[in-house]
Amino acid sequence: MARYIVRRLLQGIPLIFGITLVCFLMLALAPGDAAEFAISSRASELEIQRVRQELGLDLPWYQQYWTLLGNWVQLDFGDSWIQKRPVTEIIVNRAPRTIILVGLAIIISLIIAIPIGILSAVKQYSLTDNVVTVVAFIGISIPSFWLGIMLMLLFAVKLGWLPTGGTGEIGQDFSLGSSLRYLAMPLAVLTLIRTAGWVRYLRSSMLEVLRQDYIRTAHAKGLGHRIVLTRHALRNALTPIITLLGLSLPDIFAGAIITEQIFNWQGLGQLAVSSALRRDTPVVMALVIMTGIAIVIGNLIADICYRFVDPRIRF
Numbered sequence: 412m413a414r415y416i417v418r419r420l421l422q423g424i425p426l427i428f429g430i431t432l433v434c435f436l437m438l439a440l441a442p443g444d445a446a447e448f449a450i451s452s453r454a455s456e457l458e459i460q461r462v463r464q465e466l467g468l469d470l471p472w473y474q475q476y477w478t479l480l481g482n483w484v485q486l487d488f489g490d491s492w493i494q495k496r497p498v499t500e501i502i503v504n505r506a507p508r509t510i511i512l513v514g515l516a517i518i519i520s521l522i523i524a525i526p527i528g529i530l531s532a533v534k535q536y537s538l539t540d541n542v543v544t545v546v547a548f549i550g551i552s553i554p555s556f557w558l559g560i561m562l563m564l565l566f567a568v569k570l571g572w573l574p575t576g577g578t579g580e581i582g583q584d585f586s587l588g589s590s591l592r593y594l595a596m597p598l599a600v601l602t603l604i605r606t607a608g609w610v611r612y613l614r615s616s617m618l619e620v621l622r623q624d625y626i627r628t629a630h631a632k633g634l635g636h637r638i639v640l641t642r643h644a645l646r647n648a649l650t651p652i653i654t655l656l657g658l659s660l661p662d663i664f665a666g667a668i669i670t671e672q673i674f675n676w677q678g679l680g681q682l683a684v685s686s687a688l689r690r691d692t693p694v695v696m697a698l699v700i701m702t703g704i705a706i707v708i709g710n711l712i713a714d715i716c717y718r719f720v721d722p723r724i725r726f
Contacts, residue, residue, distance in 0.1 A: 412718075416711065423707030430703045431483075431696060432476065438692050439472040445492040448689040466492055479696060488697040493689050498697045502679065508578055509671070509678035512594065513662045516601035523606045525652075528613030529640065535618060543610065550607025555600055559673040562596045576675035597674045601667055609655060616648040623647075650717060657713025661705040 446463040463469050467478065482489055488498035531543040567575040577593050620626065621644055629639045668680035675681070679698060686694040 412715075416715075419711050419714070420707065423704075423711075426707060427700065427703040431480075431699055434699045435476050435479070435692070435696060436472070438687070438690060438695060439475070441690065443690060444468050445690040445692065448691075449492055479693070483696075483700060489693045491686075491691055491694050493686070493691045494694075498693050501682070501694060502697060502701075505677060505679050505682050508590075508676060509667070509680060512597055512601065512671075512676060512678060513659075513667060515594075515598055516605055516667075517656070517659055519598075519602045520605035520609055521652075521656075523602070524609035524613060525645075527606075528610045529617055529645065531610065531614045532617035532621065533640070540614075543614075547607045547610045550603050551611065553604070555604055555667075555669050556673055558603065559596065559600045559670060562599060563673070566596060576673070578675075578677045593674075593676070597667070597670045597676050600670050600673075605659075609652060612651045612655065613648060616651050617644060620644045620648045653713050653716045657709040657711075657716075658706075660709030660712070661702045 444463065445466060446459050446468055449462050449466070450458060460469075467475055470478075479489075490497055491501055494501060527543055531540045534540050563575055566573045573595055574593055578590055626639060626644055629643050630636075667676075667678070668684060670676065671678045671680035672684055683695060683698050685691075686698075
């Protein structure tokens with residue numbers, strides 16, 4: 412097991428390197444640079460050139476990348492070109508909002524999706540199954556930005572129950588208690604979309620497992636229907652859910668980009684978009700590296716969990 416984990420982590424190094432290189436090239440080749448956003452729009456061309464030299468933007472892209480790579484190896488992400496603050500400090504200040512939003516969405520989606528997916532599979536082709544299928548397909552098909560706008564129009568504009576966006580009252584420190592009203596709509600969007608997809612995955616997996624010979628054997632031995640479902644079928648049907656959970660780990664670092672933008676939720680997703688638009692390369696690249704590491708670790712955790720769910724799996 413230890414040898415397998417080390418091998419997988421070493422295999423992830425070229426992946427992270429490739430991700431950072433592609434992302435850096437996209438930023439470098441995009442029109443404009445951070446010097447145009449770092450100072451006033453009324454600045455002269457001479458002042459822009461001076462800032463460009465200070466940031467090293469006058470150097471070839473490979474020299475810029477090599478300099479940043481050397482800093483990353485030392486776990487130094489530098490300072491934001493736009494905000495003039497350490498990148499680590501900016502990310503640490505934003506991370507709790509994204510962790511709370513995405514973490515709660517994952518937990519609530521699991522609590523809802525697992526029983527509904529099991530019920531839909533057990534009652535295949537029944538009215539319950541048809542209703543669940545239709546609702547799930549609708550949830551999968553609805554774009555998150557459209558759902559967010561509709562919720563905003565209903566609960567914020569029409570009814571006035573919830574604020575249109577933000578993370579809390581101006582001047583107050585972020586906390587879960589003070590931000591519940593601001594959290595409700597973005598959390599609902601993420602939860603509904605995740606739940607719809609996970610219900611379909613779990614239903615399909617449960618149907619496949621329920622047709623296996625060992626399930627019929629368990630029934631033939633006189634085991635109760637509930638015991639067969641929970642101890643035999645569900646455990647083997649959880650494999651796709653484990654995969655989805657592993658792939659959800661990068662969301663904690665990347666943030667729910669579209670949802671955070673719609674509701675002005677000041678998390679990592681919104682930070683990534685705003686930094687990319689202003690060509691704030693140190694911030695964008697730090698988020699890319701964190702997301703790449705999360706992808707590697709998430710897939711590794713999922714593979715390890717397979718071993719505990721299905722003892723037949725060997726590494």
